[in-house]
Amino acid sequence: MTEKQIVVLGAGYAGLTAATRAGRHHRVTLIAPEARFLHRIRQHETAAGHPEHRPALAELVRGRGVHHVRARATALDPTARKVFLDTGEALPYDTLVYALGSRTAWHGVPGAAEHAYPAERAAELSERLRTGVPGTVAVVGGGATGIELAAELAEAHPGWRVRIVAAGQVGGWFSAKGRGHVLRVLERLGVDVHEQSAVTGVDPEGLTTGRGRIPADVVAWAAAMDPHPLAAEAGLAVAADGRAIVDGHLRSVSHPEVYVIGDAAEVTVPGTGTLRMGCATAQPMGRYLGRVLAGRTDRPFAYRYAVQCLSLGRRDGLLQLIHGDDSMRPTVFTGPVGRLAKAAIVGGVVSALR
Incomplete structure (x- = not known):
């Protein structure tokens, strides 16, 4: 395990996948307010009254060098390389994985x-x-x-x-x-x-x-879904829809020490196009980034549906x-x-x- 400060924001499909893989070789701090994984693609089953399938995050990260902090990120300072939490703590990082995903978009519809x-x-x-x-x-x-x-x-x-x-x-x-x-x-x-x-x-x-x-x-x-606004508020380069623009290695084009994955990222893959939001694209990004952080690949991210x-x-x-x-x-x-x-x-x- 290295002492490099890797912080992952978000425990969804992308963030958790990246954290567990990077945690095989580095110490990782995972910032997420929930204690259990939200299996978002099964929410329609929850709405219908079927049992929820939400494994504990502690079980999913067991055996990895991942420390889960139950808190919510409220601000990000890419220049100082700090994440500010709703606990009042300011957490420094060397590498940040921004995976705060998306949330319901109301599009200004009254009521x-x-x-x-x-x-x-x-x-x-x-x-x-x-x-x-x-x-x-x-x-x-x-x-x-x-x-x-x-x-x-x-x-x-x-x-x-x-x-x-x-x-x-x-x-x-x-x-x-x-x-x-x-x-x-x-x-x-x-x-x-x-x-x-x-x-x-x-x-x-x-x-x-x-x-x-x-x-x-x-x-x-x-x-519809909208990306979390924290990336734009922090000054990361974002597209018209609010997703952070990344390069071929999933690094922010404006702040390369910040990786952005999942619904939060606008990812364009040659021969495939700009990827849509969803679990189908988020988890492969997390797997890829885990390999990058572990030093197992330096190739650009590739994806085909x-x-x-x-x-x-x-x-x-x-x-x-x-x-x-x-x-x-x-x-x-x-x-x-x-x-x-x-x-x-x-x-x-x-x-x-x-």
């Missing part, structure tokens, strides 16, 4: 933050649906998170009427076969699909959209084959095969954290 349940409040949403008088729940967002959430809620709570509301098409980025399967499953589960319906307001009675009112007793918000997958309730799913640049192939696997493939991928994520 959304006040009246909608974001993914971060999945357990509260579950309790509301379990104890409330059944009515209508509207899921805002036609992306993967929204689709999985709508399907899971409809299956788990047949007494509730579920609606999915999208500004564009629900699952519109999939191949024709993939999108067709998603729509058929939603129809089978009784989910009302509202497409081309951008939400312009949320209130206790439901949604206002560009195509009129959509009544709802409960609103779940799965529309392979599949996209969805769970559609407990018994159905979609595995969509894709090209390396994230464009769709025509081949899909659906039904139990798709569901089992998604379950295997999700289960492998936790194993790969170490």
Whole structure:
């Protein structure tokens, strides 16, 4: 173990993966307020009332040179190389791994933050649906998170009427076969699909959209994610969407002693393009950076896509084959095969954290 001060901000897919690997060779300080890992790609299951799968961080870092500090980073001074915590402590570093990820984006929609349940409040949403008088729940967002959430809620709570509301098409980025399967499953589960319906307001009675009112007793918000603002506030070079711009080795282009990984980073890979946010890209960044910090590679980060997958309730799913640049192939696997493939991928994520 070396005495080099490596600090990792964030214990998500990227940060925790980097910390456990770097911790084989260095002493690492991991800054995160939570005691347990948040398996974010399973939040739709939590919202539906299924048991949570949240291993303790202490177990995940056991046997590594990783010291977990339960605190939240409030400020960053790249010039002085210090991280300021909500405990009042100023923590120095030689190398910083910035992996604070992303959070629900409200995009200034009036009433959304006040009246909608974001993914971060999945357990509260579950309790509301379990104890409330059944009515209508509207899921805002036609992306993967929204689709999985709508399907899971409809299956788990047949007494509730579920609606999915999208500004564009629900699952519109999939191949024709993939999108067709998603729509058929939603129809089978009784989910009302509202497409081309951008939400312009949320209130206790439901949604206002560009195509009129959509009544709802409960609103779940799965529309978009924003990167944590601390990178921009600290003066790191950021893109228009707030993600920190990095070079081919995942170093901040403005502060090379800071590595940025996961949803917090705008990463452009030759031949692949600018990577989208998500576990599928975050964990490979963490693995790569762990090797870099361990001195096991000096090659630039490389990444190619392979599949996209969805769970559609407990018994159905979609595995969509894709090209390396994230464009769709025509081949899909659906039904139990798709569901089992998604379950295997999700289960492998936790194993790969170490």
